[in-house]
Amino acid sequence: MTTRINADQIINTFIRYTTINTTSVPDNQQLPSCENQYKLAQLVASEFADVSDIQATVNENAITVLSLPANCPGMPAIVFFAHLDTAPDNANDTHAVRVKNYAGTDIVLPATDEVIAVEAFPELLNYVGQDIITTDGTSLLGADDKAAIAAGVEAICYMLATPDFKHGDIKLVLLPDEEIGIRGAKALNVAELNADFGICLDCCGIGEYVVENWYAGSAKMTFKGVTAHPMSAKGKLVNALLIANEVINALPEAERPELTEGREGYFWVNKITGNTVSASLEIALRDFEIDGYQNRKATLRSITEQLQKRYGHENITLELSDTYDNVKAGLDKKPEIIASVQQAMRNLGIEPKPLIMRGGYDGSVITPAGLPTVNIFTGAHNFHSTKEFLPAESLRLASEMLLEIVALSAQKVTA
Numbered sequence: 001m002t003t004r005i006n007a008d009q010i011i012n013t014f015i016r017y018t019t020i021n022t023t024s025v026p027d028n029q030q031l032p033s034c035e036n037q038y039k040l041a042q043l044v045a046s047e048f049a050d051v052s053d054i055q056a057t058v059n060e061n062a063i064t065v066l067s068l069p070a071n072c073p074g075m076p077a078i079v080f081f082a083h084l085d086t087a088p089d090n091a092n093d094t095h096a097v098r099v100k101n102y103a104g105t106d107i108v109l110p111a112t113d114e115v116i117a118v119e120a121f122p123e124l125l126n127y128v129g130q131d132i133i134t135t136d137g138t139s140l141l142g143a144d145d146k147a148a149i150a151a152g153v154e155a156i157c158y159m160l161a162t163p164d165f166k167h168g169d170i171k172l173v174l175l176p177d178e179e180i181g182i183r184g185a186k187a188l189n190v191a192e193l194n195a196d197f198g199i200c201l202d203c204c205g206i207g208e209y210v211v212e213n214w215y216a217g218s219a220k221m222t223f224k225g226v227t228a229h230p231m232s233a234k235g236k237l238v239n240a241l242l243i244a245n246e247v248i249n250a251l252p253e254a255e256r257p258e259l260t261e262g263r264e265g266y267f268w269v270n271k272i273t274g275n276t277v278s279a280s281l282e283i284a285l286r287d288f289e290i291d292g293y294q295n296r297k298a299t300l301r302s303i304t305e306q307l308q309k310r311y312g313h314e315n316i317t318l319e320l321s322d323t324y325d326n327v328k329a330g331l332d333k334k335p336e337i338i339a340s341v342q343q344a345m346r347n348l349g350i351e352p353k354p355l356i357m358r359g360g361y362d363g364s365v366i367t368p369a370g371l372p373t374v375n376i377f378t379g380a381h382n383f384h385s386t387k388e389f390l391p392a393e394s395l396r397l398a399s400e401m402l403l404e405i406v407a408l409s410a411q412k413v414t415a
């Protein structure tokens, strides 16, 4: 098959985007949570400023929409999604390093002498003879998710340069703050995109694609105690910290992140603060089944009611909120989306590797909002780590995947 995306060009595009540090800031409630997400959004939009076929908008939340109108009537409208921010882990400015013609040995990161060892990451050997992008060791790489921005941009550039390539309405949408609660996708007006389906590029090695993720929510509990000097506390002191501890003890012991895998859900106690007078507790809830997810919320309600009976209704509160949904229900309604992802991979000589994701992505919010959105590979490994690396050919093929899925949708129209 013909090569549509140029490896050097897409790598240069990707590295250009990694130079803007877009680390999201969980404690900042503004959207975007850091100014540099605007800067990256504006850089990408500016690259199409002189292209009359492309309409580019960046809104006050840095939500960016690049629109390429259809050149063939009747073809599906498709949205490519990428997120602007990078994870709050290893948040320094990124200095990308290109390892040319990888020889199959350990990779030493030049600024820190940290080693990406073949023994620890044997998947490196799949990329012998290819170029691999790493960092200098002082930060994460940010292929999560700037590789996706580069893949979307280069796919659009190809379509612009190749008028014979048939496509429906194509949009590239860049979203802020995926890493800190999928906030950008929640602020997106999905109906306005007026599309048939979406493709996020926000997962792992070549060939991987997400067929389901889990339902996610969070609980915040508060506890009010009664203060008393410990020397004369008998019968008076009610210790808020110990009430919080009662909740922890009431949760099923085996259902913790460290004791679960695959399709098993959990309660994750992830924050406790306070003193004897008042305390608060935060718990994340995860389950692949909607019934299981609802049962987890019911468990917390029941624990709360028990405690309220003992300590007073006004002294114990529970606040539950939903974070995102399993995409499976939405994707099952349009099986042709996953089918075309699989066919595109086969056409490009990539082995399809379906993935059950113990996490969420922008599509976990966008799919239940009405636009079924699958998640496919960027090609990168070791997300959020200084050992994050991106094989150049995997990134090139991620961009080819977008074009191949568009091309397959054209065949359906002509057939």
Ligand SMILES: [Zn+2]
Residues within 6 Å of the ligand: 083, 144, 145, 178, 202
């Ligand atoms: Zn991501």
